Every structure is written in structure tokens, then in C-alpha cells.
Amino acid sequence: MNKGKILVVDDDRLVLATLAYGLAQAGYDVLDADNGDDAILLAREHRPELALLDIRMEGLSGFDVAAYLRDHLRVPFLFLSAFSDDETIAKVRALGALAYLVKPLDMQQIVPAVEAAFAHRPQPQDLTPVPLAPTVATAPSPVLDQQVVAIAVGVLMHRYSLSRGAALERLKKLSEAENRELAEQALRLVEAVELLAQPANVK
Structure with missing residues (x-):
């Protein structure tokens, strides 16, 4: 059981x-x-x-x-x-x-x-979860943004064997290349990893 x-x-x-x-x-x-x-x-x-x-x-x-x-x-x-x-x-x-x-x-x-x-x-x-991403009606939180960035940096560190500084620099370059805020780019990365981690819906 x-x-x-x-x-x-x-x-x-x-x-x-x-x-x-x-x-x-x-x-x-x-x-x-x-x-x-x-x-x-x-x-x-x-x-x-x-x-x-x-x-x-x-x-x-x-x-x-x-x-x-x-x-x-x-x-x-x-x-x-x-x-x-x-x-x-x-x-x-x-x-x-x-x-x-x-x-x-x-x-x-x-x-x-x-x-x-x-x-x-x-x-x-x-145990009601609090959404990671800010909703339309909610102003972005600096603390929440920092947590999202920390998670994204960690993902890059482990996926590409980078130091924390190198991973943060890569994230910054990605955000600059796509003209996005750092936290927004971090959230996109985290969501993409979660999507890839989900099992394929094979019938």
C-alpha cells in the first residue's frame, strides 16, 4: 500500500x-x-x-x-x-x-x-501551491525573481558542467540576445526543462 x-x-x-x-x-x-x-x-x-x-x-x-x-x-x-x-x-x-x-x-x-x-x-x-510565475494581476516580486534566476542558473550548471558564475553569465547573454529581463528568461528556461521532463503521451 x-x-x-x-x-x-x-x-x-x-x-x-x-x-x-x-x-x-x-x-x-x-x-x-x-x-x-x-x-x-x-x-x-x-x-x-x-x-x-x-x-x-x-x-x-x-x-x-x-x-x-x-x-x-x-x-x-x-x-x-x-x-x-x-x-x-x-x-x-x-x-x-x-x-x-x-x-x-x-x-x-x-x-x-x-x-x-x-x-x-x-x-x-x-498545501495550496503558490504560482512561481507572477499572474497578470500581481506585480513581480524581486525575491521571487531571484529564486527563479537561482533555479535557472542551477539548471545550466548541472546540464553543462558550468561554474555558478559561468552559468549566470550564460543566462545573462541569453536574456540580452532575446531582449528579455533576466528573470523572464530564467522562467522560460525553467518551464522548458519542466516540459521536457514530462513523460510523452504515448497511446
């Missing part, structure tokens, strides 16, 4: 594979990503009910992903990290994580924590 859909994010692929396999065996529908940029794209496309996030990753951190999930998709989350310093704990609390698990942990500890998080997550009616 499917217990729910969970997004698992960790830049250590061995840890990621272990988590994904263990949670799938426990009855969850698992989406997995090894970086924050892909995690956000997966979350926007598949709308998980819960996310399990590593914190320190190249590019967007687990904190960045958590803030996006909370503010724009209303997806609750918990953290899994090797770090337990006061600053990290304070940030975890400020973001509103359902739980904070300190590595190393085995699946016998993680599965009960995930089950408890599912049991205490907000109800579906409280």
Missing part, C-alpha cells in the same frame, strides 16, 4: 540510493534528487507530500530548497544532516522543519521519523 509521496534530496549518491530504496521498501512513492535545483524542479512537477532534505549541498542548499517548498509549494519537510551546531539548529527551527535527524542514521531510525512526519504534516487543504 502506498503510504504517500516523498522527495528525498542528498548530494551523496550512496546515501541517496540507500534512503530511496529503504523508503520505497517501507511503502513510500519516492522522488530522489542529488542537488537542490533538480529537487525544486521535481517538486514543482510532482507535488510530493513531504520532503527529506540534506542541508549542505553544492548550489542550492537544503535550507534554500526548504524555504522554496514552504513558501511556494506548501510542502512540509524534515532535514537529515551530519551537522548539529547551534547555528544549523537555529536555522532548522526558523524554517519550521517537522524533524531534524543527525547522521549517521540507519533506515530503522529514518522510517519511523518519516512516518511521524507524515502523521503530523499539515492537512492537504493547507
Whole structure:
């Protein structure tokens, strides 16, 4: 029986594979990503009910992903990290994580924590997503624009093995070539990637 859909994010692929396999065996529908940029794209496309996030990753951190999930998709989350310093704990609390698990942990500890998080997550009616793109009646948000640009830069980094600076420069050149605002060009890129990621409708 499917217990729910969970997004698992960790830049250590061995840890990621272990988590994904263990949670799938426990009855969850698992989406997995090894970086924050892909995690956000997966979350926007598949709308998980819960996310399990590593914190320190190249590019967007687990904190960045958590803030996006909370503010724009209303997806609750918990953290899994090797770090337990006061600053990290304070940030975890400020973001509103359902739980904070300190590595190393085995699946016998993680599965009960995930089950408890599912049991205490907000109800579906409280998870109404906020659109990424500004609507006609809404003025563009500078913070929202920055998040879209960050996602697009991350996409370019991972797709073309670029540094963050080189990816941003490429995005700027694309926007200049098409005479578009940087955030608009970033949104077009993100939407194009999402479109390509959707399965073909084969009858």
C-alpha cells in the first residue's frame, strides 16, 4: 500500500540510493534528487507530500530548497544532516522543519521519523501551491525573481558542467540576445526543462 509521496534530496549518491530504496521498501512513492535545483524542479512537477532534505549541498542548499517548498509549494519537510551546531539548529527551527535527524542514521531510525512526519504534516487543504510565475494581476516580486534566476542558473550548471558564475553569465547573454529581463528568461528556461521532463503521451 502506498503510504504517500516523498522527495528525498542528498548530494551523496550512496546515501541517496540507500534512503530511496529503504523508503520505497517501507511503502513510500519516492522522488530522489542529488542537488537542490533538480529537487525544486521535481517538486514543482510532482507535488510530493513531504520532503527529506540534506542541508549542505553544492548550489542550492537544503535550507534554500526548504524555504522554496514552504513558501511556494506548501510542502512540509524534515532535514537529515551530519551537522548539529547551534547555528544549523537555529536555522532548522526558523524554517519550521517537522524533524531534524543527525547522521549517521540507519533506515530503522529514518522510517519511523518519516512516518511521524507524515502523521503530523499539515492537512492537504493547507498545501495550496503558490504560482512561481507572477499572474497578470500581481506585480513581480524581486525575491521571487531571484529564486527563479537561482533555479535557472542551477539548471545550466548541472546540464553543462558550468561554474555558478559561468552559468549566470550564460543566462545573462541569453536574456540580452532575446531582449528579455533576466528573470523572464530564467522562467522560460525553467518551464522548458519542466516540459521536457514530462513523460510523452504515448497511446
